[in-house]
Amino acid sequence: MCRSLLLSLVLLLAAGPLAAREGITVAAASDLRYALDDILELYLVEHPQDQVQIIYGSSGKMTTQIIHGAPFDVFFSADIAFPERLKARDHTATDPSVYALGRIVIWSRRHGELELADLAQPHIRRVAIAQPSHAPYGARAQEALQASGLWEQVQPKLVFGENIAHAAQMAASGAADAGIIALSLALFPELAENGYTLIDDALHETLTQSFVITRHGADKATAHRFANFMGSEQARAVMTRYGFVLPEADS
Numbered sequence: 001m002c003r004s005l006l007l008s009l010v011l012l013l014a015a016g017p018l019a020a021r022e023g024i025t026v027a028a029a030s031d032l033r034y035a036l037d038d039i040l041e042l043y044l045v046e047h048p049q050d051q052v053q054i055i056y057g058s059s060g061k062m063t064t065q066i067i068h069g070a071p072f073d074v075f076f077s078a079d080i081a082f083p084e085r086l087k088a089r090d091h092t093a094t095d096p097s098v099y100a101l102g103r104i105v106i107w108s109r110r111h112g113e114l115e116l117a118d119l120a121q122p123h124i125r126r127v128a129i130a131q132p133s134h135a136p137y138g139a140r141a142q143e144a145l146q147a148s149g150l151w152e153q154v155q156p157k158l159v160f161g162e163n164i165a166h167a168a169q170m171a172a173s174g175a176a177d178a179g180i181i182a183l184s185l186a187l188f189p190e191l192a193e194n195g196y197t198l199i200d201d202a203l204h205e206t207l208t209q210s211f212v213i214t215r216h217g218a219d220k221a222t223a224h225r226f227a228n229f230m231g232s233e234q235a236r237a238v239m240t241r242y243g244f245v246l247p248e249a250d251s
Helices: 002-020 030-046 059-067 081-088 116-120 136-147 151-157 164-173 221-229 233-241
Strands: 023-029 051-057 074-077 097-102 104-107 127-130 158-161 178-182 207-213
Touching: 023 030, 023 059, 023 221, 030 051, 030 164, 030 221, 030 233, 051 059, 051 221, 059 074, 059 081, 074 081, 074 221, 081 207, 104 116, 104 136, 116 136, 116 151, 127 136, 127 164, 136 151, 136 164, 136 178, 136 207, 151 158, 158 164, 164 178, 207 221
Parallel strands: 023 051, 023 074, 127 158, 127 178
Antiparallel strands: 074 207, 097 207, 104 178
16 A cells, blocks of 8 residues: 555656646747747746747648648637638637737838838839738738739739748848738837838738647647737737737636
């Protein structure tokens, strides 16, 4: 009896550090690159025992990776359509939860604050957007250009980033004269020095951004803690600072 009790205590003590070191991998849309990094810092102050790795990319490509078995525990998408697709295929442990609405802007290091019509001018030779086929911010850029009647004039100038952060990098490096990028990236201090022009959201479908806990993360307490932290006052303040429109807080 004593030996059995001793063995049980040893196993509990051995399991404790392993549980404390539970790690998760978060897949996140690239418009969150700066905001989510800041939120993670705040989260780790409250939960220093947790290990959270964030991988950024395009929402469409990450959706495909999850469908094919990528070990992501939480998925933050720039478009609710992708989490809904995962739920329909039984790849999620939770329903999609809206965490923000995104906005797109015109940003240029070379030419200051530009209007959409300026992108058709001859001195603007290259315009960076994210690839519309798998990046929601790129799809919204295309919609805005089409709705404003500028698509045929601007399309030959387009250069495509793999995701919205890549498109912003192309504009920032001078590889493009201007870019249609996420407001959240334009507000990062290094880019904010140059200003931006907000694109009328009536010109494109709403960027309804949502997250899910995947089936891979269903039984991981860290995944649920991190997802819940997005509703905290600290996280909401960070998201607001980066220009996201937030849903009403739960009462």
